[in-house]
Amino acid sequence: MVSKNWIKRKELSPNEIDDFSKKHKYNKILSELLLERDLTDEPKLEEFLNADISRLQDPFGLHDMDKALEIIDEAVETNSKIAIYGDYDADGVTSTSIMKLTLKKLGIDPIFYIPDRFKDGYGPNLDVYKFLAEQNIDLLITVDNGVSGKDEIKYLKDQGIKVIVTDHHDLPKELPEADAIVHPTIPGAEYVCPYLSGAGVAFKIADALLGDDALELIDLAAIGTVADSVPLLGENRVIVTEGLKRMSQNNHVGLSELIKKCKLKINNMSEEDIGFKLAPRINALGRLANASSGVELLTTGDASFAKEIVDETEEINKERQGIVSKVYDDAQSQVEEQKDNGVLVLSGKDWHQGILGIVASRVVEQTHKPTLVLQLDGDSGIYKGSGRSPEGFNLFTALDNYRDMFVAFGGHAQACGFSVEESKLNELTEKLQSETSKQDFDVNGSVDEVFDLELNISDLDFDLIKTISNLAPFGMGNPKPVIKLKNVGLNQIQSIGKDGTHLKVKVTANNHQVDAIGFGMYQKAKNLPTNICDVYGELGVNEWAGRKNLQLMIDDFEVSAEGQKMAQLKSIYLDYRNKRIAPSILDKFDSVVFFNKTYYEVVKRHDAKAKLVMYDQDCSGENILIYDRPHDIELFKNFIKKNKTKHTALYFHTDLNSRYFTPDMDKMKMFLKYLYTHQNIEENDMQMVADYLKIQKSDIDFYLKVFFELDFVKIVNGFVEKANASKQRELTESPTYLKRLKRNDVEKILIESDLGSLLSWMSEYDCHS
Known part of the structure; x- marks a missing residue:
């Protein structure tokens, strides 16, 4: 897998984001995203965030649009025979469909020709043009091609056939001598949206001819626009936004059948549905068969006929997927060679x-x-x-x-x-x-990739998705924001998919988690030296059985700086906390380290062969086992700061039957109040008091000792009495209370935490890293 170098799209200061947010009354996330895209002035913001049909441009701004309409109007009036010449990809199929439906609305039933990828090739084809001329056509309209067909178009002109070229591809040095060339980048007549797709240009023709009725065709234009990967900026945003909305109006029964076959929700379509579901199926027709059936599908009014084509399209697409997989797999040996x-x-x-x-x-x-x-x-x-x-x-x-x-x-x-x-x-x-x-191109170098937001998992919610959706539709020129999650865990790693190469994982941090999918990433995740990573991906929604859940689509992950430390520490520290340690095991270490003299003396009596040392002795360069736990976490911190061991086994033995407890302030107050309001309580009566107050006797003994140390109570002739404390006292002034808190830190950090959490804490102090 290619190494990626992730960089922020644009470094912004908190003040810049705050000022923009206050000025425009946007939340900080939306403000950051807009600033990163240099959408700062009011006109740009308004155009970008409100891509509705009121922002469709005047179609007569396109070069030769007026000429094209005159020719088409004349052809309609004279009932001329019109042919449409398209292309075999999704943009060409939708362009052809738009033009055909437009002419039918004007009372003309045109013929159309979609070139065959294998027989005809791409673009204008002289043999096909000759064939069309033999059909006695009066007018040829090219869609999504034609601007490079100088010689082919000259042939038609010599036959007395009029030609309208509608195209969006790069211009040749010499334009064809067509009767009209409708194109968004003709020098001197550049259109306000120079990156229209072929379907976009065809839609503008429909707009000029039909007015508002052309909106019935904007859903087809949206498909061509997304499929052809033109920048989703300017008018293209309007075409896709409005086209997605109007799919629910069911203007094209064939499209509705295709949406149904893809198991998509026609009332809630997205640009991703087009890019990953609809367009690949339309494209498959031109890759393996003839894409003419795609035009038939998008222009028919017969639902049963449409269903037949959809079923055929589905089979062809499945065949295409299988062929791609096989050829890709076959090619791997050559890639290696x-x-x-x-x-x-x-x-x-x-x-x-x-x-x-x-x-x-x-x-x-x-x-x-x-x-x-x-x-x-x-x-x-x-x-x-x-x-x-x-x-x-x-x-x-x-x-x-x-x-x-x-x-x-x-x-x-x-x-x-x-x-x-x-x-x-x-x-x-x-x-x-x-x-x-x-070309100074480094084939072995890392690839620069861009992320937009650095967030915590706790920031991921449905409100964030709603905020991000303000920038939709996403695509070329307006990519979906990529989120960076720093120092998160990859847990519950699973392989999914037919070949098991895809990754399903839970991304976790600080008791928060999000489900994630990474295509082709299972092996990379499986081979990680540690699960602590920086993760990059796009946030979406996975809907299953009527339930919606957040889901991150992973673009990449890499072991983070914290993860690298963790990987190093995992190679040094061994978790023996739940093991039974026999004397023979101790002998496998260079040294056994003790924090308590009592345990040191006990083990010493067993005549262990390993060197037994106290925690303040140097163990650098050795393989050691830490036998017991300290009473103060600071002692352990100092030990790992100073001792750069080869390997360290963490045993942390203790004779305590129960875990250190956290003093309960409410119970302490209840107990103290009881002592103050009752007389003649003997020190030996504490079991009775514990039973009455329903507090453990060990806790009562602990609280009583703290009260003595703080001068809250005193013992007079064997009775517990209220002391006349002269000043306010803090509980931490009690040596017993302070010692208990320190023991609680030891218990919580060294004993209760899992190894990953323990090592993460240790990484801040450990001398190895």
Whole structure:
């Protein structure tokens, strides 16, 4: 597992947080989170915290929107034949669905084409365009692609077919000569929200054409926006926030069936439900089959037909999960073989082309190395592959240096697709190894990760979740806050999941605990030298059988500074407190240490072979056993401060039959009042008094001795009488009372505590650490 270096998102002083909190009337947690995201002025705060539909932007702010509407209006009036050309991922499927439903609301029943990942590839395809032209279309509308299709679009224009491009991907050096290009980052006409998804752009077209009726489609736009990992800022926050709300209106029976199949609550959907449940299933269609069925699902009004597609989608997704797991497992041997390489190049003959990118992403997460995953087409002798890279390494730049070695190549900094001849793969692999040093990228270095809040377990509650939810929806550009829990225990460690690699654990501190899950983290937890860790994760809610409980999703944990001390002390100190010590065991130690002369003399009579020493003698460098317990905890503190032993066994023997008790102030007052209000009580009558007051006789004897020492009572001719104390006295002025308190400290710290708690206390004084 990659080593992570955790840093605070932004260091803020308590005064900064307090001032912001008072100024804006937010609680301190929300104030800290907003300050960390540099959301400080009123307009930014208002826009961020109130992402409602009133903040949807004017769709005519997008480049060529007016031209696109004129062309579509004309096509509607003339009943022209329109084709929609989409993409096979979730953003492309939802974009296509939005455009299809929009045109149907205008009275047009368009045809649509979702390219096949394996036959057509990504983006504009000349052969497909020729096929569409043969269908006698009058207008082609691209969604989530098209801006890079200069030659393909020229072909359609030469055939007299109009073209509207709606896209959001990076612009090429030369734009296609389409009739309209609706895109958020056209130079000179940059849109107020430049990071719209393909579905977001399609929704803005619907907004321009349909007005308020377009809101029926915003749930589909929300899916595309989350699925495509565009920044959830600005208008994207509005699209996702409003889209999640409107899913409950059941405008799309197919989407409702999919939500039902995922066992989600349609009235309480979150961006995580989209990212982890809905989008992967839609994406699975394009990875293993043809994603056209995804468009049919999201646009049908037939519930039974929708259920058929959902059932098929579920099976395809399960198949996809199985294939990913198998290929990832198969690749591990190559990962190990290439452990000294800076760039990993993993290949297989039977690996499924549709999941190569997923596997590459998992390996990057595992190794923090740029990774190419390839599948060999045996007929052509060409490897087709996908590459992914961690932040800090530009994969596009690295591969572009060897562009002439590829049959085909394209992508961006963190993800690329390519084809390479089998005969050139080894040479390419060798050449790529120099790229990490060229970019000063340390493949063996730790990864910087950011946390937002450092809290105690006692701070975790449902109010905190409510506070954090003010920042939702979370995603790219607005990550869910990560909480650091410092010096906490990982207890009741369990392995869960089909393969037993996932971690279920209770995170504990100071009598507080929270349930936690860590994916792929069981082995790491099992191998910890100590359970005292700093834990990083996101707080959520686990609902089971109608009950809601807090649950931490662990991102990472590391042995804390306190934990490192504990691990060291556990290797030195041995817990013998509940063992029976035979004389032969004492002989295994260099020295046996005593705090009480009485025990020293008793053991000495048994003719022990081990050296017997008192606590004030030096035992550094020895293996020792501490035989008895001190009467004063300070004596033990001083001993562990001065003696740097090899190993120390803690026995703490005593002959006391009962534990030291804590003096009961109410009982002491009751007893003293009884003595003051009764005459002729003899010192020998204390058993009778104890029975009457229902106080233990040993306690009565202790209290009486304290009263004598403080001059509260005196003995006159064998009778207990009230003394004429001349001043107010504190109980700690009684040597007997003070000694008892010290013994109580010894009992509580050295005897009653478990070994972990004892060592934690000792770590403040022990000379080993």
